[in-house]
Amino acid sequence: MPSLFIDGQWTSGSGGSAEVVNPFDASVFETVDQAGPDDVERAVAAARAAFDTGPWPGTPVGERGALLHRVADLLQRDKEEIARVETLDTGKTLVESRIDVDDVTAVFRYYAGLAGKDTGRLVDTGNPAVVSRVVHEPVGVCVLITPWNYPLLQLSWKVAPALAAGNTVVIKPSEVTPLTSVLLVRLLEEAGAPRGVVNILLGEGRTVGAPLSEHPDVDMVSFTGGLATGQAIMRAAATTVKRVAVELGGKNPNIVFADTDFETVVDNALTAVFLHAGQVCSAGTRLIVEDALHDDLVAELARRADRIRLGNGLDKDTESGPLVSAAQLAKIEDFVASARAEGARVVAGGHRPEEPGLRNGFFYRPTVIADVRRDMRVIREETFGPILTVERFTSEEEAIALGNDTEYGLSGAVWTGDAGRAERVARALRHGTVWINDFGPYFPGAEWGGFKRSGNGRELGPTGLAEYQEHKHIWHNTQPGPAGWFTGGV
Numbered sequence: 324m325p326s327l328f329i330d331g332q333w334t335s336g337s338g339g340s341a342e343v344v345n346p347f348d349a350s351v352f353e354t355v356d357q358a359g360p361d362d363v364e365r366a367v368a369a370a371r372a373a374f375d376t377g378p379w380p381g382t383p384v385g386e387r388g389a390l391l392h393r394v395a396d397l398l399q400r401d402k403e404e405i406a407r408v409e410t411l412d413t414g415k416t417l418v419e420s421r422i423d424v425d426d427v428t429a430v431f432r433y434y435a436g437l438a439g440k441d442t443g444r445l446v447d448t449g450n451p452a453v454v455s456r457v458v459h460e461p462v463g464v465c466v467l468i469t470p471w472n473y474p475l476l477q478l479s480w481k482v483a484p485a486l487a488a489g490n491t492v493v494i495k496p497s498e499v500t501p502l503t504s505v506l507l508v509r510l511l512e513e514a515g516a517p518r519g520v521v522n523i524l525l526g527e528g529r530t531v532g533a534p535l536s537e538h539p540d541v542d543m544v545s546f547t548g549g550l551a552t553g554q555a556i557m558r559a560a561a562t563t564v565k566r567v568a569v570e571l572g573g574k575n576p577n578i579v580f581a582d583t584d585f586e587t588v589v590d591n592a593l594t595a596v597f598l599h600a601g602q603v604c605s606a607g608t609r610l611i612v613e614d615a616l617h618d619d620l621v622a623e624l625a626r627r628a629d630r631i632r633l634g635n636g637l638d639k640d641t642e643s644g645p646l647v648s649a650a651q652l653a654k655i656e657d658f659v660a661s662a663r664a665e666g667a668r669v670v671a672g673g674h675r676p677e678e679p680g681l682r683n684g685f686f687y688r689p690t691v692i693a694d695v696r697r698d699m700r701v702i703r704e705e706t707f708g709p710i711l712t713v714e715r716f717t718s719e720e721e722a723i724a725l726g727n728d729t730e731y732g733l734s735g736a737v738w739t740g741d742a743g744r745a746e747r748v749a750r751a752l753r754h755g756t757v758w759i760n761d762f763g764p765y766f767p768g769a770e771w772g773g774f775k776r777s778g779n780g781r782e783l784g785p786t787g788l789a790e791y792q793e794h795k796h797i798w799h800n801t802q803p804g805p806a807g808w809f810t811g812g813v
């Protein structure tokens with residue numbers, strides 16, 4: 324079946340084909356079509372026409388919500404198949420992929436509900452003759468560019484609010500993991516999305532993402548991915564003053580005070596960083612530990628990290644899968660080499676696994692690195708892999724300073740039994756999400772996004788819908804008459 328969906332038709336496109344690789348063993352398990360320049364033009368034109376002259380932007384919000392509910396039902400109907408494909412494509416465990424499908428379903432249901440409640444507002448002008456209202460209208464044609472770590476989840480955070488708000492979309496998933504995005508578009512089609520409202524183009528960032536970001540008929544680009552790509556998209560969008568929302572990763576502190584239960588800390592520190600082999604924008608990569616706990620914690624983390632079972636994401640005994648690609652593996656090897664060269668101490672992992680069954684895949688052992696300095700590359704840059712670094716502090720002030728000593732600001736956590744201290748640290752951290760005595764949960768009703776170079780918009784929650792809306796003020800003077808300013812000529 325063709326992989327591109329343009330103007331309500333599945334089509335092969337003119338950009339040739341590309342192989343999709345299973346990161347578990349580097350085998351090719353699917354071939355997909357690629358978009359050419361004319362496909363980019365056709366997809367934007369279809370989305371433009373569907374927005375300018377089609378029924379979708381004017382469809383009552385309740386009906387738009389009903390379509391999103393149907394998609395949620397279909398996601399649950401096809402949950403096992405979607406989860407299996409996500410695991411083959413990304414390498415993550417099937418358990419994680421199933422959780423992703425449930426989370427995606429919840430996001431569709433959340434925006435289905437919010438669509439019906441989003442009414443704009445009346446503003447009291449103090450003049451009974453004037454009705455002043457702020458109404459919410461869709462932005463227009465939205466390009467949604469997504470990464471490879473949570474292909475389906477990241478797409479749902481964009482496509483569900485974009486459609487709820489009445490926009491039309493062109494989706495550009497990562498070339499590394501395109502398959503579940505195609506499956507989602509099939510479900511949107513089955514749920515009854517009108518022609519041209521949803522389009523999907525597969526292909527590389529350079530050949531498909533970049534022309535979409537520059538296109539004069541596109542009103543908005545929403546992007547999740549790496550910092551350098553986000554900066555390129557912002558520059559490209561500047562020419563036509565498009566709205567841009569970017570989520571660009573993190574270097575997330577996980578701060579632990581010594582009054583926290585030891586087993587709770589160990590267990591959660593490992594989960595925070597090694598889920599999905601650390602390829603999570605909010606991963607707790609920087610563990611920042613109070614002195615008294617430091618040495619015991621490093622020893623125990625190393626012991627437990629060495630026992631994490633790597634394997635095929637489809638096997639139920641597997642605790643962690645491979646990295647997504649050879650390029651990502653090479654990047655991680657380079658980070659560990661640089662940490663060693665700069666004098667850090669690798670206390671667990673630091674190499675590829677030795678098991679023959681894992682040799683062909685993009686595996687790397689969960690790695691714990693101690694004795695780090697703040698100027699090391701491994702501390703400063705987003706690693707996006709199974710690397711946990713451990714820093715130490717003596718005072719609350721120092722913990723906060725370390726937590727904020729990064730150009731990123733996506734997420735962070737503080738662990739302590741002292742509620743007052745927990746609140747002080749949570750408020751002082753310059754990160755978009757802060758967990759107290761937890762790490763990782765997110766929730767469709769609460770905003771997600773970054774401070775500083777982690778990004779400039781919010782996904783999820785009511786603000787995640789507002790990103791895809793224009794807020795228009797309508798001033799209605801019900802008793803018009805002369806204004807009386809220029810009366811000299813009367």
Ligand code: TXE
Pocket residue numbers: 468469470471472495496497498526527528529531532533534536547548549550552553555556570571572573603604654705706707
């Ligand atoms: O992402 P890219 P890459 C980080 C992580 C990772 C690094 C690079 O540190 O190691 O980014 O990963 C499309 N115009 N994150 O290179 O390039 C591309 O096709 C328009 C953080 O794989 O940012 C894909 O669809 N689009 C992260 C998407 O951008 C372009 C998740 C993301 O790819 C483009 C993933 C261009 N010029 C990686 N170039 C997170 N924040 O969750 C590429 N793309």
